[in-house]
Amino acid sequence: MASEIVVDHREKAISLLKADSDKILKLIQVQMDNLTMPQCPLYEEVLDTQMFGLSREMDFAVRLGLITEKEGKDILSKLEIELSALYEAWERN
Amino acid sequence: MASEIVVDHREKAISLLKADSDKILKLIQVQMDNLTMPQCPLYEEVLDTQMFGLSREMDFAVRLGLITEKEGKDILSKLEIELSALYEAWERN
Structure with a gap:
């Protein structure tokens, strides 16, 4: 019982971190598709902030x-x- | 046994967050004592970044x-x- 609860928190922590990691990827994808280029300071700032948070x-x-x-x-x-x-995919387009 | 482990993680989480909160306070204290004034953009940037992290x-x-x-x-x-x-203490000096 005790070890089940520990595993539960461990698994939840990993799944939250993976979800947040995916969110960053999607955010950057949306930014590339719609807003700005990777050379733009805004792109770097958003990425830096999100990576710092993660x-x-x-x-x-x-x-x-x-x-x-x-x-x-x-x-x-x-x-x-x-x-x-x-x-790289963005650069090829 | 199970509930003890949950409490342990809960208590550890709170104590880590309080420690990080204290770290921000000390960082700002050091900045006020030695480096820059609260009006300085660097002060605000450091505070914003640390508050975001917390x-x-x-x-x-x-x-x-x-x-x-x-x-x-x-x-x-x-x-x-x-x-x-x-x-406020800084402003009085």
């Missing part, structure tokens, strides 16, 4: 012992790869 | 079910009162 959430989850540093880094790496792919 | 941590803790919205707001209100007192 990294603070991750750091908090690590300090709570809900996720490992590696799990946090894996989510960030995945997001960075997806952002790069998005950026 | 609010993201709180929001994350609320979504995890570790703290209530009221508990988060109470920590923020306390910080705002302390920052106001700091600012």
